[in-house]
Amino acid sequence: MTFPCPVFSPKASAAPPASAITYIGKFVGSQSGGTITIPSVPIATGASDVVVVGFVREAAFSTTISGLAVGSTGGTLWGPGDVVLGFITGGWLEYFFCQPGALSTANIVATVASGTVSTGYFFVWVLTGTTATPLDAVSSAQATSTTVALNDIETKVGGAVMAIGICEPTITGWTETWSGSETVVEDDDLTSNTGNHRIVACHFATTAASTTQDLTLTLAASQAHIGGAISFGP
Numbered sequence: 001m002t003f004p005c006p007v008f009s010p011k012a013s014a015a016p017p018a019s020a021i022t023y024i025g026k027f028v029g030s031q032s033g034g035t036i037t038i039p040s041v042p043i044a045t046g047a048s049d050v051v052v053v054g055f056v057r058e059a060a061f062s063t064t065i066s067g068l069a070v071g072s073t074g075g076t077l078w079g080p081g082d083v084v085l086g087f088i089t090g091g092w093l094e095y096f097f098c099q100p101g102a103l104s105t106a107n108i109v110a111t112v113a114s115g116t117v118s119t120g121y122f123f124v125w126v127l128t129g130t131t132a133t134p135l136d137a138v139s140s141a142q143a144t145s146t147t148v149a150l151n152d153i154e155t156k157v158g159g160a161v162m163a164i165g166i167c168e169p170t171i172t173g174w175t176e177t178w179s180g181s182e183t184v185v186e187d188d189d190l191t192s193n194t195g196n197h198r199i200v201a202c203h204f205a206t207t208a209a210s211t212t213q214d215l216t217l218t219l220a221a222s223q224a225h226i227g228g229a230i231s232f233g234p
Helices: none
Strands: 007-010 021-032 035-042 050-057 065-070 082-087 091-098 105-112 116-127 133-138 141-143 147-155 160-167 176-180 184-191 197-204 211-219 224-227 229-233
Touching: 021 184, 021 197, 116 184, 116 197
Parallel strands: none
Antiparallel strands: 007 021, 021 116, 035 105, 050 091, 050 116, 065 105, 082 091, 133 229, 141 224, 147 211, 160 197, 160 224, 160 229, 176 211, 184 197
């Protein structure tokens, strides 16, 4: 089944340098069954490079993404596994990661197993100088005040990427700030078409070997639902 009117917003045009986190862009749209292609993801050559895809959808339902592959060759890009993070009312988040090896560019193809992906957001990062070993995840944190603690996130070689889903009754004038021992860089910040769900795609600005970081997310609004952080390391 074809994908109607896809939108892909690339943020990089060349393979990233060694030991870096490069945000590639986002892919937005809706689909019922079939496959979704994220075109021309630039990756450096070498098995140490990792493509990380965070898939966020607005509502939790039975649809799953069953696999990732290189569109031009059909080769499997799966790493050791995937992490699925469900969170309250705001949506659903899945992370996939893969090691493309010697390819210089790839079309990442996600297969929709069943049902309909309604306004799904795919965020794509490339990590170099690391392997695709998941270290930990933070999910389903709920705040009835303005502060959400995201604690004990491992930041080892290669760093960490996060897609944070935030659901709140109103987002008018809503801003967020981060504090902690790591600087968080926000790669993308978008509002869902339902008007009360925001997704922040971000990563750590710096990394340190064998370091555990505590972060605090402060919102200018209350009753936020937070979901999703995963880090990768050797």
